[in-house]
Amino acid sequence: MITQMAESPALKRKREEKESENGSAGSQNEGPAPGNFPLAELSVMKVLRESAREKAIFLHGRVNNASGDKTDAVVILEKIPFQEENITELLKKHTGLQLQMSNDIYSTYHLFLPPELNEIKTTVVYPATEKHLQKYLSRSVYLIQETGEDYKNITLPFIESQSISIQWVYNILEKKAEADRIVCENPDPINGFVLIPDFKWNQKQLEDLYLIAICHRRGIKSVRDLTAEHLPLLRNILKEGGEAIQKRFGLAKTQLRVYLHYQPSYFHLHVHFTALSYDAPGCSAERALLLSDVMYHLELDSQYYQKCPLTFPVRADEPLLKKFQEAGKA
Amino acid sequence: MITQMAESPALKRKREEKESENGSAGSQNEGPAPGNFPLAELSVMKVLRESAREKAIFLHGRVNNASGDKTDAVVILEKIPFQEENITELLKKHTGLQLQMSNDIYSTYHLFLPPELNEIKTTVVYPATEKHLQKYLSRSVYLIQETGEDYKNITLPFIESQSISIQWVYNILEKKAEADRIVCENPDPINGFVLIPDFKWNQKQLEDLYLIAICHRRGIKSVRDLTAEHLPLLRNILKEGGEAIQKRFGLAKTQLRVYLHYQPSYFHLHVHFTALSYDAPGCSAERALLLSDVMYHLELDSQYYQKCPLTFPVRADEPLLKKFQEAGKA
Numbered sequence: 001m002i003t004q005m006a007e008s009p010a011l012k013r014k015r016e017e018k019e020s021e022n023g024s025a026g027s028q029n030e031g032p033a034p035g036n037f038p039l040a041e042l043s044v045m046k047v048l049r050e051s052a053r054e055k056a057i058f059l060h061g062r063v064n065n066a067s068g069d070k071t072d073a074v075v076i077l078e079k080i081p082f083q084e085e086n087i088t089e090l091l092k093k094h095t096g097l098q099l100q101m102s103n104d105i106y107s108t109y110h111l112f113l114p115p116e117l118n119e120i121k122t123t124v125v126y127p128a129t130e131k132h133l134q135k136y137l138s139r140s141v142y143l144i145q146e147t148g149e150d151y152k153n154i155t156l157p158f159i160e161s162q163s164i165s166i167q168w169v170y171n172i173l174e175k176k177a178e179a180d181r182i183v184c185e186n187p188d189p190i191n192g193f194v195l196i197p198d199f200k201w202n203q204k205q206l207e208d209l210y211l212i213a214i215c216h217r218r219g220i221k222s223v224r225d226l227t228a229e230h231l232p233l234l235r236n237i238l239k240e241g242g243e244a245i246q247k248r249f250g251l252a253k254t255q256l257r258v259y260l261h262y263q264p265s266y267f268h269l270h271v272h273f274t275a276l277s278y279d280a281p282g283c284s285a286e287r288a289l290l291l292s293d294v295m296y297h298l299e300l301d302s303q304y305y306q307k308c309p310l311t312f313p314v315r316a317d318e319p320l321l322k323k324f325q326e327a328g329k330a
Numbered sequence: 331m332i333t334q335m336a337e338s339p340a341l342k343r344k345r346e347e348k349e350s351e352n353g354s355a356g357s358q359n360e361g362p363a364p365g366n367f368p369l370a371e372l373s374v375m376k377v378l379r380e381s382a383r384e385k386a387i388f389l390h391g392r393v394n395n396a397s398g399d400k401t402d403a404v405v406i407l408e409k410i411p412f413q414e415e416n417i418t419e420l421l422k423k424h425t426g427l428q429l430q431m432s433n434d435i436y437s438t439y440h441l442f443l444p445p446e447l448n449e450i451k452t453t454v455v456y457p458a459t460e461k462h463l464q465k466y467l468s469r470s471v472y473l474i475q476e477t478g479e480d481y482k483n484i485t486l487p488f489i490e491s492q493s494i495s496i497q498w499v500y501n502i503l504e505k506k507a508e509a510d511r512i513v514c515e516n517p518d519p520i521n522g523f524v525l526i527p528d529f530k531w532n533q534k535q536l537e538d539l540y541l542i543a544i545c546h547r548r549g550i551k552s553v554r555d556l557t558a559e560h561l562p563l564l565r566n567i568l569k570e571g572g573e574a575i576q577k578r579f580g581l582a583k584t585q586l587r588v589y590l591h592y593q594p595s596y597f598h599l600h601v602h603f604t605a606l607s608y609d610a611p612g613c614s615a616e617r618a619l620l621l622s623d624v625m626y627h628l629e630l631d632s633q634y635y636q637k638c639p640l641t642f643p644v645r646a647d648e649p650l651l652k653k654f655q656e657a658g659k660a
Contacts, residue, residue, distance in 0.1 A: 039421050053383070094370065115442035122441040255472060259615055276473055276616065284615065285587070
């Protein structure tokens with residue numbers, strides 16, 4: 001039986017990429033006939049990215065085409081999830097079980113299965129352009145330990161030099177856009193906020209619930225700007241945001257992860273609400289600060305976030321990393 | 331070539347579970363000889379949990395033992411990550427490529443591989459008790475906000491009532507087990523530690539690098555017990571652990587996420603080192619405390635972790651949740 005596969009993160013990306021590519025519509029004519037991709041003849045040039053957790057690998061390969069030229073391809077291999085209905089067959093038809101280690105009641109084995117019970121989802125982008133290769137390339141990530149001084153001397157000047165528009169945030173706050181998506185609002189200009197589903201969430205299932213609270217007050221760039229003065233705002237977001245989610249979606253406050261990002265992806269204060277059971281992107285300890293912890297620290301010391309070191313990840317190609325490196329801080 | 335496999339979240343749980351079991355030490359004698367687990371004869375009773383993202387499935391099965399009784403087992407199947415060095419061989423030796431869909435420059439295929447190039451990591455808990463089955467069963471998760479007082483009044487008495495053996499930790503520290511796996515050691519009984527690869531990591535690829543530093547000093551149950559007195563120990567772990575990883579595995583300190591869990595899965599202080607690029611299980615903000623933050627807080631206030639609120643997730647079936655509920659705190 002040939003199994004249909006759940007769409008991988010890669011395929012989602014594929015779709016995004018397709019939209020961002022110009023002039024690719026006619027290019028499939030240069031490729032081989034469907035079904036004949038010469039996988040065995042692919043020369044692997046580079047591993048663009050791997051995910052050990054998701055059991056996927058992204059390859060840049062080259063194939064010789066009919067005219068003798070080498071043509072680039074992106075090949076994505078991803079193991080498929082187990083399927084409940086196949087499990088009994090799979091256990092019965094295995095072709096080998098080799099002990100790896102044994103300790104008390106626990107043991108681990110290498111198990112080998114017939115190929116048809118253990119397929120690999122393979123996605124091919126062919127011919128691939130340099131743009132595709134860049135898009136799939138994973139870049140190394142480094143941690144920056146930013147002191148309060150580093151923020152003032154390096155990060156803040158950098159943010160200010162960027163002058164990135166956040167008009168889209170103001171459009172939401174002013175009901176010029178996405179007004180129909182608002183889940184709840186506290187209209188107070190100082191201590192109020194708008195709660196809205198994140199674009200990553202389709203609102204179809206609670207498993208990956210994701211909403212964002214955006215404060216009305218302007219000028220709070222990130223957690224670095226917070227002082228005890230902002231505690232009423234943060235309390236409103238935590239309490240009213242949680243209540244609105246419970247009322248609308250039925251998920252209790254104790255089933256929510258409520259946090260800020262540092263660095264945020266845009267410099268207008270916002271708070272993330274995700275389902276606790278959802279392994280949401282960006283909720284790792286090096287990027288996410290629990291709102292309850294932030295409030296505790298501000299209660300301890302109004303200037304806590306102007307002084308404390310903050311850790312955040314940057315990709316190798318991000319200009320902020322270069323700024324820290326130039327300052328001898330990374 | 332037979333490939334070592336990366337370990338699943340299941341194996342971490344293995345350790346947790348091991349501690350929570352009493353009287354299991356001699357029970358392996360009831361099981362079959364190592365290497366002979368009768369996988370093909372397993373009757374699958376129930377799927378305890380699945381992870382489509384991680385390509386893993388947790389089964390409750392039963393086998394007939396020698397005396398004709400049926401014995402419970404937990405069997406965990408997990409596909410292993412791709413390994414860069416095998417990719418070319420894998421592409422050349424595939425046994426089939428079937429077109430699934432084609433659109434413009436994009437196409438997807440079903441790919442079939444020889445069994446030895448596509449193994450499954452299999453973990454067996456056998457014989458398994460009801461406690462094991464319950465432990466692996468997937469359940470809702472709730473957040474607990476534990477104040478310092480809650481720790482003293484609810485959590486600490488609960489931990490103490492459990493009297494869970496951590497003999498396996500002492501075995502490592504005393505070189506009675508896993509001595510060949512030690513990556514580095516500072517033998518100081520107060521400020522020293524042992525650094526060892528976590529069972530989840532097969533040491534074959536850096537993508538999912540995962541090591542654990544276990545302190546030599548006994549009696550530090552968790553971050554709740556830490557005071558400024560422990561700063562030299564924590565500094566040693568951060569500095570020497572990071573240096574050892576750089577030396578042995580070539581990953582710089584800035585490419586590591588170094589953190590403690592709260593609640594930990596066993597109550598002897600240990601520190602997690604994972605590759606920053608690895609979306610490791612248990613590194614979410616509600617479970618993981620960055621070691622650098624912990625050290626900063628202890629420098630601010632030696633009693634910080636006896637006083638501060640700590641947030642942690644509990645599964646619906648965990649007795650600690652019930653304790654908090656009974657106290658009107660969850």
